[in-house]
Amino acid sequence: MEYVLHIATIAGIFAILALALDLLVGYGGMISLAAAVFFGIGAYGSALLTKGGMSPTAAMIAGMAASTAISMLIALPAIRVRGIYLLIVTIAVQVVFTIVLQNWRSVTGGDAGISNIAPYSIFGVPLRGPLFTVFVWVSCVAWWGILLWVVRSPFGQVLQALRDDEIGAVSLGKDVVTTKLVAFAVSSAVSAFAGALYAHYSTYVDPHTFNITVSIAVLLMVMLGGAGTLSGAVLGAIVLTLLPEVLKFLPLPPGAAAPLRQLTYGALLVVVVFLRPQGLLGRGATPTPGG
Amino acid sequence: MDTSALSLSVRGIQKRFRGISVLDGVSFDLQAGTITGLIGANGAGKSTLLNVMTGLLKADAGEVFLRGAAIGAVPTFKRARAGLLRTFQHPRVFPSFSVGKSIDLAGTSAKAERFYATLHSLFARTPARAPAGPTYTFQKALLAKQDVAASSLSYGDRKLLMLAQVLAAQGTVFCFDELFAGLGPSVIDQVRECIVEIANRGNTVVFVEHNLAVVRSLATRVIFLYQGRIYRDGPAEAVLTDPEVVRLYLGD
Numbered sequence: 001m002e003y004v005l006h007i008a009t010i011a012g013i014f015a016i017l018a019l020a021l022d023l024l025v026g027y028g029g030m031i032s033l034a035a036a037v038f039f040g041i042g043a044y045g046s047a048l049l050t051k052g053g054m055s056p057t058a059a060m061i062a063g064m065a066a067s068t069a070i071s072m073l074i075a076l077p078a079i080r081v082r083g084i085y086l087l088i089v090t091i092a093v094q095v096v097f098t099i100v101l102q103n104w105r106s107v108t109g110g111d112a113g114i115s116n117i118a119p120y121s122i123f124g125v126p127l128r129g130p131l132f133t134v135f136v137w138v139s140c141v142a143w144w145g146i147l148l149w150v151v152r153s154p155f156g157q158v159l160q161a162l163r164d165d166e167i168g169a170v171s172l173g174k175d176v177v178t179t180k181l182v183a184f185a186v187s188s189a190v191s192a193f194a195g196a197l198y199a200h201y202s203t204y205v206d207p208h209t210f211n212i213t214v215s216i217a218v219l220l221m222v223m224l225g226g227a228g229t230l231s232g233a234v235l236g237a238i239v240l241t242l243l244p245e246v247l248k249f250l251p252l253p254p255g256a257a258a259p260l261r262q263l264t265y266g267a268l269l270v271v272v273v274f275l276r277p278q279g280l281l282g283r284g285a286t287p288t289p290g291g
Numbered sequence: 292m293d294t295s296a297l298s299l300s301v302r303g304i305q306k307r308f309r310g311i312s313v314l315d316g317v318s319f320d321l322q323a324g325t326i327t328g329l330i331g332a333n334g335a336g337k338s339t340l341l342n343v344m345t346g347l348l349k350a351d352a353g354e355v356f357l358r359g360a361a362i363g364a365v366p367t368f369k370r371a372r373a374g375l376l377r378t379f380q381h382p383r384v385f386p387s388f389s390v391g392k393s394i395d396l397a398g399t400s401a402k403a404e405r406f407y408a409t410l411h412s413l414f415a416r417t418p419a420r421a422p423a424g425p426t427y428t429f430q431k432a433l434l435a436k437q438d439v440a441a442s443s444l445s446y447g448d449r450k451l452l453m454l455a456q457v458l459a460a461q462g463t464v465f466c467f468d469e470l471f472a473g474l475g476p477s478v479i480d481q482v483r484e485c486i487v488e489i490a491n492r493g494n495t496v497v498f499v500e501h502n503l504a505v506v507r508s509l510a511t512r513v514i515f516l517y518q519g520r521i522y523r524d525g526p527a528e529a530v531l532t533d534p535e536v537v538r539l540y541l542g543d
Contacts (some may be wrong), residue, residue, distance in 0.1 A: 149412075150409055154411060155404050157399070158404050160385070160387060165384070171345060171369040171371055171383075172397050173368050173369075173371035173401060173460060174396075179404075266439075291431055
């Protein structure tokens with residue numbers, strides 16, 4: 001039961017992270033491999049501030065604000081480039097972030113990370129076990145609803161228009177720069193929210209949890225479920241969290257188990273990408289990066 | 292010179308690509324309510340001129356004025372919001388948008404597109420802006436396809452969708468880049484009628500066109516571009532029958 005709850009909690013946290021990235025990648029056409037950066041800022045921010053005596057909710061909000069502020073510093077220069085170039089910039093940001101986490105020992109604790117983070121609590125009541133899992137999924141559904149509202153709003157329509165055709169959008173008077181910046185800000189804030197949940201859940205953060213492997217996994221979740229569909233992001237997060245767990249139950253010889261799991265995992269992704277490049281829930285062609 | 296009475300003015304526009312001069316000192320003024328045809332051979336600089344006017348390209352020298360205000364440093368989207376709109380020679384539509392959503396997108400005000408307007412609407416339902424009813428037959432035909440994806444429209448329908456979009460965006464200066472190419476005869480008549488109506492409402496129209504029959508029937512003034520310079524600029528009939536223009540444009 002504990003195991004099931006653990007998987008459900010992790011899936012919910014990654015679903016929020018995938019929703020946040022989908023706004024950028026699926027709706028804005030801005031491919032990013034820096035999801036774990038904002039996830040990490042939220043996690044470390046909330047961890048450090050609760051250790052400093054702040055309530056988890058206040059620390060979470062502060063972490064979201066910090067993540068948004070840092071995302072603006074990155075996005076201001078980054079959105080001048082598109083497609084593969086933006087991807088490279090986000091990879092660079094991700095790598096620098098990991099190096100900072102590992103080496104700024106006085107603040108981040110270096111490779112040892114930060115442990116004994118208090119569990120999440122609301123008005124002093126700690127949320128543990130099933131209660132926390134429910135909280136994760138309630139907030140996931142709330143973000144899902146808010147983001148659905150955002151992408152259907154005139155703002156969200158402009159975001160999708162500039163993904164489709166940036167020159168066509170500016171020629172109709174659409175403010176591409178501001179729209180991209182706001183999308184970055186919202187995506188980073190929601191990622192940091194997920195990060196704070198993660199920190200209080202695992203009670204421990206280290207650089208390993210927020211490196212490029214995690215960013216790749218989140219991007220895969222978005223792509224697998226179908227970039228540009230919020231339900232796809234949630235589905236992708238659930239499938240890619242469950243898949244490695246399910247594969248653990250395959251009757252494999254002990255030595256071969258781990259590599260074979262990896263192989264099956266990779267093969268399944270390749271099959272999906274070839275048979276349904278638009279993702280499991282995506283309709284039509286995948287949007288071209290940068291449009 | 293006082294340019295405030297004029298709708299759109301370009302002054303001494305120069306543009307070079309890798310050392311090759313594409314526009315070399317182009318100047319003209321457009322009065323509100325007029326229709327001007329822009330003709331010239333391929334490579335004469337017509338599309339480059341429209342790109343400089345709308346801000347997609349920055350001129351190396353010269354200035355563009357919209358109702359007297361210099362807009363050379365103003366980004367394209369702000370020029371569009373100020374009423375300077377265009378269509379493209381190769382139709383640009385938003386592939387993931389339906390026809391109806393494309394037109395809605397074009398007609399949505401800049402204010403409604405701000406993010407805080409979205410947040411605000413989370414808590415207070417703002418009434419949706421009633422879309423302007425279709426006026427022209429082609430608009431009604433497009434509206435019948437409002438749920439069709441823009442990406443699955445035919446070449447001609449994409450051009451009509453671009454026209455419907457700029458109509459919804461409510462500009463005052465309209466630049467049409469080879470709008471008529473690829474349209475059927477009956478649709479050409481409708482689009483022509485639509486453009487006359489745009490000008491009759493006091494807006495300025497400048498259009499690039501290779502179909503001289505269309506130019507003759509629509510433009511009151513024609514500007515002939517030749518190798519990046521204005522070679523002739525005057526009443527449509529005079530320019531179109533000028534032997535030099537005929538020789539340079541149509542060949543021997």
